[in-house]
Structures are given as structure tokens and as C-alpha cells.
Amino acid sequence: MQIDLRTVSITPLRQTFNHIADRIGADKAASRYIEATMDVQANANFHYRPTWDPEHEIFDASRTKVVMADWYVLKDPRQLYYGTYTQARARMQETAEADFDFVEERGLAEGFDDSARRTALDFYLPLRHVAWGANMNGASMCAYGYGTAVT
Secondary structure (H helix, E strand, O other): OOOOOOOOOOOOOOOOOHHHHHHHOOOOOOOHHHHHHOOOOOOOOOOOOOOOOOOOOOOOHHHOOOOOOOHHHOOOOOOOOHHHHHHHHHHHHHHHHHHHHHHHHHOHHHHOOHHHHHHHHHHHOOHHHHHHHHHHHHHHHHHHOOOOOOO
């Protein structure tokens, strides 16, 4: 049996989705960030209003005092969407773990005197509550925010 391999050039019929082409032009290719964030906010066909807030829809721009004609003018300069965000966070976590391993392997923490260690613990340990608060703030933004670039 013989298999012939050849290169075939396929011309795409379009560069991107129609709702993206309406914003950036039909002849321009969209990045993954643009495709993941533009015009994907649910804004129609809601079956019920939330029981905890019946004067608003589930996704409702009137929940915020910020008023915008177009919610998609907000763009992240880092172009983070779910995939790139989780990859960046994973790299940050790996770096932090490598830093801790570096300190532990070399016994650098033992070089601190007790008063310096106590000062560091008294200062840095409560910052976990700041991180927790920031996480809760982000979760609230995702739950009640409007516009894909924001949430």
C-alpha cells in the first residue's frame, strides 16, 4: 500500500464569526482574546428573574452605576481570557513554590532572628485576609458584573 502525502491549500470562507466581523471588519482575523470576549454576554431569553433580586434580570447592566454605550470598548491590555489567565496563574504558583523550595533547601529562614521572624509573621500573615477579600470581590464582580471583559 502506498500513501501519497501532498499539501493542499484551503482558503477560509471567513476570518472570524459574524458578530466579531461586525465589530472589527470581515477581512480581519480576530485573536482568541477577541473571540472569547466580544459579544458573548447573555442579554436575552431569560426565563425568570432571580428570587433574591426580582427587580433585575440575571445579567443586568442596571446593577451597576457605571453606564456605558458599549460594554465591549473595555479591553484587557494583557488579553487575558479564561485560558490565558489560568496559564498565567499556574506559572505564578510554580514560581512561588520554587521560591519557597529555594529558601527551605538552603535553610535561609533559620538565619532570621526571632524578633525579625515575629515581625514578618505579624505583618505578612494577616495579608491572607486581604487576598481573601480581593478574591471575594472578584467573585462578586463575576457574579453580578455585566460585560464579558469585566466578568
